[in-house]
Amino acid sequence: MKPIAFHAVGKSFGATHALCDFSLEIPGGAFCVLIGPSGCGKSTALRMINAMILPDQGRVTVGGEDVARLDPVEHRRHIGYVIQSVGLFPHWTVAQNIAAVPRLLGWSKPKQADRVEEMAGLLGIEPALLERYPHELSGGQQQRAGVARALAADPEIILMDEPFAALDPTSRATLQAELERIHARSGKTIVFVTHDMDEALRLATQMVVMDRGHLVQSGAPIEILRHPANSLVGAFLGGGSIHMRLLDRLAVRERSTPRRTGATGAIAAGASLRQALDLMLATGSTRLAVVDEDGTWRGEIHIGDIIAGGEAGTSDASA
Amino acid sequence: MTKVHDRVLVLLCCVGLVTTFFAPFLDQAPNRLASSTPLPLLNAPGFEAGAVILGLGLFMPIALLTSDRVRSLATIGASVLLLWACLAAAGHLAALRAPSGTPAMRLSLGPSFWSLAGIAVLALLDAAQRARLGLGARLGLVGLVVAGFILMARAGTFDSLSLTKEFLAHRAEFATELWRHLALVCAALLLAFVVGVPLVLAILRNDALRGVVLASLGIVQTIPSIALFGLLMVPLSSLASAVPVVKAIGVEGVGPAPAIIALALYSLFPLVRGFTVGLAEVPFAVKDAARGLGFDRRRMLLEIELPLALPALLSGLRVVTIQAIGLAAVAALIGAGGLGTFVFQGIGQYALDLVLLGAIPIVLLALAADLAFQLVIGVVRR
Numbered sequence: 204m205k206p207i208a209f210h211a212v213g214k215s216f217g218a219t220h221a222l223c224d225f226s227l228e229i230p231g232g233a234f235c236v237l238i239g240p241s242g243c244g245k246s247t248a249l250r251m252i253n254a255m256i257l258p259d260q261g262r263v264t265v266g267g268e269d270v271a272r273l274d275p276v277e278h279r280r281h282i283g284y285v286i287q288s289v290g291l292f293p294h295w296t297v298a299q300n301i302a303a304v305p306r307l308l309g310w311s312k313p314k315q316a317d318r319v320e321e322m323a324g325l326l327g328i329e330p331a332l333l334e335r336y337p338h339e340l341s342g343g344q345q346q347r348a349g350v351a352r353a354l355a356a357d358p359e360i361i362l363m364d365e366p367f368a369a370l371d372p373t374s375r376a377t378l379q380a381e382l383e384r385i386h387a388r389s390g391k392t393i394v395f396v397t398h399d400m401d402e403a404l405r406l407a408t409q410m411v412v413m414d415r416g417h418l419v420q421s422g423a424p425i426e427i428l429r430h431p432a433n434s435l436v437g438a439f440l441g442g443g444s445i446h447m448r449l450l451d452r453l454a455v456r457e458r459s460t461p462r463r464t465g466a467t468g469a470i471a472a473g474a475s476l477r478q479a480l481d482l483m484l485a486t487g488s489t490r491l492a493v494v495d496e497d498g499t500w501r502g503e504i505h506i507g508d509i510i511a512g513g514e515a516g517t518s519d520a521s522a
Numbered sequence: 523m524t525k526v527h528d529r530v531l532v533l534l535c536c537v538g539l540v541t542t543f544f545a546p547f548l549d550q551a552p553n554r555l556a557s558s559t560p561l562p563l564l565n566a567p568g569f570e571a572g573a574v575i576l577g578l579g580l581f582m583p584i585a586l587l588t589s590d591r592v593r594s595l596a597t598i599g600a601s602v603l604l605l606w607a608c609l610a611a612a613g614h615l616a617a618l619r620a621p622s623g624t625p626a627m628r629l630s631l632g633p634s635f636w637s638l639a640g641i642a643v644l645a646l647l648d649a650a651q652r653a654r655l656g657l658g659a660r661l662g663l664v665g666l667v668v669a670g671f672i673l674m675a676r677a678g679t680f681d682s683l684s685l686t687k688e689f690l691a692h693r694a695e696f697a698t699e700l701w702r703h704l705a706l707v708c709a710a711l712l713l714a715f716v717v718g719v720p721l722v723l724a725i726l727r728n729d730a731l732r733g734v735v736l737a738s739l740g741i742v743q744t745i746p747s748i749a750l751f752g753l754l755m756v757p758l759s760s761l762a763s764a765v766p767v768v769k770a771i772g773v774e775g776v777g778p779a780p781a782i783i784a785l786a787l788y789s790l791f792p793l794v795r796g797f798t799v800g801l802a803e804v805p806f807a808v809k810d811a812a813r814g815l816g817f818d819r820r821r822m823l824l825e826i827e828l829p830l831a832l833p834a835l836l837s838g839l840r841v842v843t844i845q846a847i848g849l850a851a852v853a854a855l856i857g858a859g860g861l862g863t864f865v866f867q868g869i870g871q872y873a874l875d876l877v878l879l880g881a882i883p884i885v886l887l888a889l890a891a892d893l894a895f896q897l898v899i900g901v902v903r904r
Contacts, residue, residue, distance in 0.1 A: 279814055280815070284815055293808065
């Protein structure tokens with residue numbers, strides 16, 4: 204897996220500094236989410252990885268090679284690219300769209316067809332939709348096709364610029380789950396730009412908070428939630444609801460203890476603390492039995508465990 | 523309670539009726555120079571005159587029909603009847619008034635004929651648009667109208683009209699000039715294309731060029747056509763005398779060379795503007811995605827931009843073609859030939875029918891080109 208690195212990168216568009224002295228290492232196989240308010244330079248950073256934008260100062264390297272020295276067209280063919288407005292080619296069918304990069308790479312027709320079928324299966328695109336044109340698809344289906352197109356040539360790196368921002372919440376959640384699954388299974392490096400904090404916290408293994416062209420904080424989402432670098436990050440993380448978001452990232456099994464006091468309700472060990480709290484609020488009970496996936500009893504969790512862990516919590520989430 | 527659903531149709535009907543009764547349908551003169559006497563439609567044989575009035579009169583009840591589609595289809599029927607009846611009435615009235623042995627006798631189409639025929643064509647085009655006829659139906663309609671005209675012409679219906687006499691007198695020349703006209707237009711479009719496409723590509727690569735190129739081409743557009751044809755004569759004739767090779771391939775100060783160059787110059791502005799606008803309208807997201815996936819410039823242009831801009835490109839070409847067909851008439855002034863030859867001959871000889879012999883085919887050519895482009899654009903859009 205090729206690591207990606209930014210070495211003191213600077214970029215200006217006219218008088219605006221899109222990136223200033225920006226350094227970042229993205230290890231191979233990471234799910235790196237760049238997040239920040241609009242105009243913070245996150246899209247500029249993303250588009251430097253596939254040489255859509257070249258830096259004024261510094262270097263961007265992919266697998267140790269300076270992107271500016273690579274043939275940009277050839278380089279881009281080995282990097283998946285998904286954008287918010289999808290950008291499917293309206294005069295090509297979904298199948299032709301998905302086969303775009305394999306065709307550019309000169310794959311044989313049968314190999315292209317096999318890959319289209321495989322990608323359709325991976326992203327849950329019904330075979331009947333493959334011969335349709337993009338305008339005949341719903342927004343969610345279009346972005347599935349967009350992601351399939353980016354994955355078709357099996358690139359090691361996938362760049363996604365707010366890919367789900369224009370979707371309805373249900374489609375967004377489904378596609379997020381599928382992307383998580385694909386990442387876990389393939390081990391590809393994904394660099395993902397968003398301004399949606401919940402999306403970032405859900406997907407990222409590495410979260411990069413940016414502001415006005417600068418890197419403000421980088422690390423695992425849970426670390427950033429626990430120790431925001433400054434008030435700006437704190438505010439961006441959701442101000443008053445940081446701790447609720449933390450509960451979201453922590454699993455019940457981390458706070459459960461093997462006591463038995465006869466709790467009535469039950470919750471899965473893999474559920475989040477937030478779900479546990481929600482169930483307590485719903486049932487009016489202050490303790491819940493904790494069970495494994497297969498239903499075996501594991502212990503109990505009390506409301507005190509949830510609250511006590513909030514401030515002092517040090518253990519990592521494995522959710 | 524009846525309600526008028528198509529006021530335009532009522533207006534057309536009223537205008538038609540007024541011209542029918544108060545303007546001459548044909549003008550009769552013993553020869554080209556003598557003054558003419560007006561012949562109203564009512565002098566025509568009763569059957570044809572009645573058909574004209576019927577076709578026109580049908581517009582009134584049709585205007586009251588509620589359903590858009592039924593009204594459009596009925597209008598098409600009435601318009602075709604009106605057009606055919608006008609043609610037949612004109613031909614038969616002329617035959618009645620021009621007994622054989624009076625070859626100098628002139629029977630010209632009068633204001634009433636032109637208004638009625640114009641009303642029929644206008645109503646027909648409008649109704650065909652509203653009825654949302656498919657491509658096949660449109661072609662069929664044109665074929666129907668043309669077939670009626672050809673059948674009447676074959677039967678000798680129009681033989682006594684002076685326009686026909688002019689045509690028969692200039693028959694050989696007519697074919698030559700028609701082809702010449704088409705050749706001028708095609709050559710000019712080809713030249714405009716060869717010069718224009720690199721300009722478009724240059725503008726796409728370098729946005730700063732856009733203003734300069736379009737402004738200079740826009741200035742050319744403001745030069746009156748006769749002046750531009752004249753302006754080109756001087757440099758071309760000196761070029762031809764200075765460089766023998768240029769003269770050897772037929773370039774001279776007068777003739778087709780300056781005409782083709784002038785027509786191409788006029789075509790460049792709409793061509794370049796239409797093409798750059800068409801290509802610029804390809805959505806940014808699509809181009810961004812293509813670039814990001816690894817399309818190089820050539821494949822981006824050929825596989826993404828051109829196919830997506832094709833309808834807009836064809837629309838641009840349509841405007842340019844129609845404009846060139848009309849402007850090519852002026853080419854006759856500098857000895858390039860074409861249908862304009864008849865127009866200027868006719869003006870010189872005070873022979874209105876000769877002018878029409880040049881002008882009518884030019885209008886028909888433009889309409890045919892328009893229809894052809896509509897068909898192609900319709901096919902491409904699907």
